Amino acid sequence: MQDIPTSHVPHRGKTNLTLKLLMGNEAIAYGAIEAGVQVAAAYPGTPSSEVLSTLAGLAREKGFYAEWSVNEKVALEVAAGAAYAGARSLAAMKQVGLNVASDPLMSLAYIGVKGGLVLVVADDPGPHSSQTEQDTRLFARFAKLPVLDPATPREALEMTKYAFDLSEKLLLPVILRPTTRTCHACQDVEIQDGNASLQPISGFQRSPNWVIFPNLSARKHVWLNGQQEVARDSFESSPFNQLTINKQSDVGIIACGVSYNYVMEALQLTGLAASVLKIGTPYPLPAGPVLKLLQHAKKILVIEEQEPVVEDQVIALAWKNRYTTQISGKNDNHSPREGEFNVNKVRSILESFYGRQPEQAATFTAPELPLRTPVLCAGCSHRASFYILKEAARGKDTLFAGDIGCYTLGAMAPLYTTDTCLCMGASVSIAAGLSRVEPHRKQVAFLGDSTFFHSGIPGLINAVHNGANITLIILDNSTTAMTGHQSHPGLNRTAMGPTDRSIDIARMAEACGVEFVRVADPFDLKTAMQVAKEALAFDGPSVVVMQRACVAQMKKGRRRRINPDLCTGCGACVDELGCPAIGKPAGSPEILDNCFGCGFCDQVCPVGAIEEV
């Protein structure tokens, strides 16, 4: 790890502001830079990935350190270590990544920090690209940490800067929780053209307060509970909460995070009147602005995506202060706990709350259409690996445990080689569990290279230690493809540039105690098939590393075509592979212009009818 200069701290002088079209995630990165972040660590995951990729791109120029960590737990611990020494640090992840980082997070709330620590956790209501719709604001409350909820990229930048100050004031990590529609929305944002000022680092000072013994936890828990009230007080006059009283209306709407945008637009569209309280600090919820609204409004509607985090606190506040105001939202089923909001959804919630007949916008209707779901790219080596394992296991009752990445698409037709997918790194352990009760079936697990390092290794060690009879196929495409080609420990690059410290996956598997470890090229069908068959026949845990770089990082090969004189029209190339470059829309197979030239279909064709153009 690159050292943080402690004696010589570069001073970043203030300069002009420029207006730049920034994605919310980029705005968070610029906010962190303006706040003088010194260490940033993350594991990629949609919709959070661009926070660290933006930071990494600017780290050398601005004089700070950024890394893609092996997983979210490690990222948070790296950020915590830096913050122990007084540096401003940032960790970023998606909401399910926080589950992985929850162990350090829960304890860190008791221990606290010295330098400001901002934990960016991107939520994905919908969900668009996630296993769950969990609400990080609820997690923040569980961990007893303050959380900020930006409505726009501009606000995300301001909140990031403020979060560092707040973290240092409270001596606690502060969570910034944008959602997809802030992370991946772009807006003109004012950024400082030059460099912000880096705080001098005071350094780590030894103290029993950094060592979490039970008696320290008992004391710190009292302190942590007290800090909730300090945080709440800090939010009382926060510019991120804004109350606009409408004297003509007795309705009050509390709009949280990105939903504020939908509320404002739905009010404009419907012409409905209401006082609006925008909330950007959902936990701990400040009492002042809510009580002001309670004094004015006879009915309150809380609009927030996911869980009733603000609504429940508003109800508690009203109860405590003897208000009998009607408070509506999720508890009385006015708004759903599931799914992403938009203007139309919020509009219909408002119309039903006001008892108004919903207005339907005139729209065109379209006939039912063939779906266009995501598909493994033309030339993707995962397709070859799935085909090989399916063929190698033909005739044997085999289950395929999948994992998180592009290769989850192995579940789709016609490959059907993913029977389970749960969470990062689970495939190997799920297969091991299945093997205990279904020993008559072959158990195959798939893991990507980045996922192997993330959380696959403990499962593999466990399988070896406990003697699980499974075959693990590591789909090594030399990148973290799904989230935008981030580096991982198996590569000769880090977030900040080249390295000569790449870790060999096959040697790693051997070091875990696996006796059968082979490396194969999935595009060499004959050899890879032989290796796969041997692995399946092996008694005990076996590992095959299928090694072939991701097509997105390769140059195209020679395109293929089907020789009509040789083709028997059996359709194996179409029906077995599901490659988007091979089709039979007119009945007989043809290869399309988007062929990558991987040459795998040549080897699958039983009559050798596929040839180079």
Place this chain on the structure above:
Amino acid sequence: MLKSIDVLMVGVGGQGTILASRVLAQAAQAAGYDIKVSEIHGMAQRGGSVVTQVRLGEKVYSPLIVKGGADVLLAFEKLEALRLLSYLKKDGVLIVNDQAIDPVPVLVGAAEYPPDIPEYLCTTVPGTLVFDATEIAGRCGTAKAANVVLLGAMARRLPIERAIWEKALAERVPAKLLEVNQAAFAAGYELG
């Protein structure tokens, strides 16, 4: 007061909707609009349907366009034009690349690519502009510039001056590809 304009760009992952949306946003910024652009990253980019939403106005709140709310539907692929048609305003502008990219159900013969999409669209939405942007881009130097041909056609229909568009294009496109993209933009503009 600037009139609000909602533009929905639809296509298939990898067709370059994001670059087109960035040029539009850049031009709109220069023309004084408040802007919100919304994109979807992640798995959908692997050949799935992709939608980029660009909203311009005096003050834009939501990053999302409502059904029946798009002033312009710019389709990089014709099946996607049909799929997202319900987002177009009744008097909205529809511009369609006459290109078919077969989704997997069609490739494997499990579904049919709907025939006569341009005819259907032109009948349903009078004034629909359909042309082969990929072929036009190819004549300008590279088929990859189809997105910029489409952008040029749309540019002519929006209340932003041509010079502003050209400047935005120059700022967003790498210098070595600028000439071919300028030609693609001009060819689209002529059609628009």
